[in-house]
Amino acid sequence: MSPKTTKTTDRQTPTGDRQGVADQLRLDNQLCFALYAATGLVTRAYRPLLEPLNLTYPQYLAMMALWEKAPRTVSDLGEALGLDSGTLTPLLKRMEGAGLVRRTRDKADERRVQITLTDQGAALQEKAAGVPFALACALDLPGEEIVALRATLQDLARKLRGTED
Amino acid sequence: MSPKTTKTTDRQTPTGDRQGVADQLRLDNQLCFALYAATGLVTRAYRPLLEPLNLTYPQYLAMMALWEKAPRTVSDLGEALGLDSGTLTPLLKRMEGAGLVRRTRDKADERRVQITLTDQGAALQEKAAGVPFALACALDLPGEEIVALRATLQDLARKLRGTED
DNA sequence: GTCAATTAAATTGTATACAATATAATCGTG
DNA sequence: CACGATTATATTGTATACAATTTAATTGAC
Numbered sequence: 001m002s003p004k005t006t007k008t009t010d011r012q013t014p015t016g017d018r019q020g021v022a023d024q025l026r027l028d029n030q031l032c033f034a035l036y037a038a039t040g041l042v043t044r045a046y047r048p049l050l051e052p053l054n055l056t057y058p059q060y061l062a063m064m065a066l067w068e069k070a071p072r073t074v075s076d077l078g079e080a081l082g083l084d085s086g087t088l089t090p091l092l093k094r095m096e097g098a099g100l101v102r103r104t105r106d107k108a109d110e111r112r113v114q115i116t117l118t119d120q121g122a123a124l125q126e127k128a129a130g131v132p133f134a135l136a137c138a139l140d141l142p143g144e145e146i147v148a149l150r151a152t153l154q155d156l157a158r159k160l161r162g163t164e165d
Numbered sequence: 166m167s168p169k170t171t172k173t174t175d176r177q178t179p180t181g182d183r184q185g186v187a188d189q190l191r192l193d194n195q196l197c198f199a200l201y202a203a204t205g206l207v208t209r210a211y212r213p214l215l216e217p218l219n220l221t222y223p224q225y226l227a228m229m230a231l232w233e234k235a236p237r238t239v240s241d242l243g244e245a246l247g248l249d250s251g252t253l254t255p256l257l258k259r260m261e262g263a264g265l266v267r268r269t270r271d272k273a274d275e276r277r278v279q280i281t282l283t284d285q286g287a288a289l290q291e292k293a294a295g296v297p298f299a300l301a302c303a304l305d306l307p308g309e310e311i312v313a314l315r316a317t318l319q320d321l322a323r324k325l326r327g328t329e330d
Numbered sequence: 331g332t333c334a335a336t337t338a339a340a341t342t343g344t345a346t347a348c349a350a351t352a353t354a355a356t357c358g359t360g
Numbered sequence: 361c362a363c364g365a366t367t368a369t370a371t372t373g374t375a376t377a378c379a380a381t382t383t384a385a386t387t388g389a390c
Binding site for chain 1: 186187189190191192193194195196197198199200201202203204205206207208209210211222226229230232233245246247290291293294296297298300303304305306310311314315317318319321322324325326328
Binding site for chain 1: 367368369370371372378
């Protein structure tokens with residue numbers, strides 16, 4: 001390793017020098033990679049908790065959205081989850097196959113598909129009741145930090161949603 | 166909608182009552198969903214910046230890992246990125262097809278595959294130099310908040326990596 | 331040294347994601 | 361009411377992800 005200063009470079013302005021560029025492109029200096037890695041690890045932490053429910057992680061998110069509000073259309077669900085029909089259609093078909101939801105064309109507007117919870121799908125909420133607490137334990141973070149981090153991320157998401165289209 | 170209290174419920178202890186369970190399972194109360202949504206939005210913000218480089222977002226992460234250290238083995242890269250060979254092998258084959266890296270069996274240990282940067286792959290770092298700053302602008306967050314959020318996420322990741330195996 | 335155990339990649343199969351396109355239904359304007 | 365524009369979902373094709381298995385090479389205990 002070449003000798004380096006120990007100065008941390010949390011630069012906000014772009015630097016053109018070779019070392020500056022290399023530093024700016026280090027994985028550990030990327031917010032995006034910190035997000036990517038944390039999301040992957042959290043998803044992995046959910047896996048053993050969701051396996052008994054026979055749900056994948058995105059399916060669990062979809063079920064939460066449906067426990068909040070059902071029936072709702074594919075688009076509505078897509079807005080809530082940030083997913084499009086290309087992702088949701090096959091996901092919902094699998095969930096239909098598993099007996100959790102029904103997909104029925106809206107009679108008032110045949111373009112729309114309403115997603116309804118089956119009895120089994122609604123009942124699954126009871127079994128999922130312990131999941132958030134179990135995960136909070138696995139995270140091993142004080143409650144206030146979880147709340148604060150969540151708020152920061154929701155803030156970031158709000159800003160990014162504003163500049164999308 | 167049924168009438169509800171406006172009390173925010175950032176509970177850390179599990180509650181068994183119906184409303185408590187429903188609240189605990191609301192999407193907006195999940196740290197995991199905040200992470201998931203923010204990651205998706207950030208990834209989308211990268212897309213237009215990476216398109217001129219002909220890189221997908223995971224490929225961009227892999228390139229950053231390789232600009233930091235190359236050649237390195239598939240496993241080593243996998244540890245850095247949190248990915249296994251099932252994901253990396255096809256990803257690296259595509260990057261090899263694009264002329265960014267070479268994949269060569271390690272002569273000292275034929276089980277290993279060393280990933281080397283081609284001249285083109287190394288040169289791409291110059292073109293990527295502006296990406297982190299451009300994205301920081303798109304995030305529209307003060308630098309200190311970016312640094313703080315990154316540190317919090319790295320902390321979370323460290324804890325989760327500890328409890329994996 | 332031999333062979334079971336381990337390790338490193340690759341492969342297979344399933345499940346997201348998303349861009350681009352296709353299809354069908356509804357809307358809006360004349 | 362006709363018909364182009366818009367909307368909602370589905371489909372197609374490509375690219376992650378990851379569990380489970382396979383293959384090939386190396387290590388280690390004897």
